[in-house]
Amino acid sequence: MSMTGTVKSFNPHKGWGFVECNGTDVFLNKKELKGFSVKQGSQVQFTLQQVEKGSQATNVTVIGAAEEAQYLGEIKSFNQGKGYGFITCEAFPGQDIFVLKTELPGGFGPTGGQCRFKVGVQEKGKQAKEVQLLGAAGNQVQAMKQMGMMGGMDMMGGMGMMGKGMMGGGMMGGKGGGGGVWKPMFQKAGKGGKSDDMTCWDLKKTGMCPRGAACKFQH
Secondary structure: OEEEEEEEEEEOOOOEEEEEEOOEEEEEEHHHHOOEEOOOOOEEEEEEEEEOOEEEEEEEEEEOOHHHOEEEEEEEEEEOOOOEEEEEOOOOOOOEEEEEHHHOHHHOOOOOOEEEEEEEEEOOEEEEEEEEEOHHHHHHHHHHHHHHHHHHHHHHHHHHHHHHHHHHHHHHHHHHHHOOOOOOOOOOOOOOOEOOOOEEHHHHHHOOOOOHHHOOOEO
């Protein structure tokens, strides 16, 4: 019996999920998608089959616009030097889908790697775009990203320590060469203050000192 439902969940890495239909969760295996992929909210038409563990969707057809369709496939070959390769997919029997390294995460395309992708039509034929690596291949990409981030952090950390060391050395060198905190060789006497020869500033300026005998400077 043909039924229509909404995808409740689907894990492309594990290849299974559930379709909600009339209040019931129906198991969905990727092999029933015939090369197509789905996501939460996707509308599907299927045949309901009762198995030992419960209800299962078979002969699944994804409902939706072709330009928004996503597919599940396998990287058949990839030439890192030339920057391109091919993907096989059950939804395109007898065809190899061309893929550029710019559409692959990090330009990485392991032969035999499982992937999810969209398809665009170019002058020379179909071309994969927005490729996502799945399963072991996806885990490898994540590990490479983490290693790259750690390397970047180590480099930045090294540069930071080097800069700190150079600054510290400069400060210490300056302190050693200058004999501590730098002080000016000459000080200007302020009004009512002292000059270099300790003579009263007011006396020198006006000829008289308002402080008289209480002045601490020379008269």
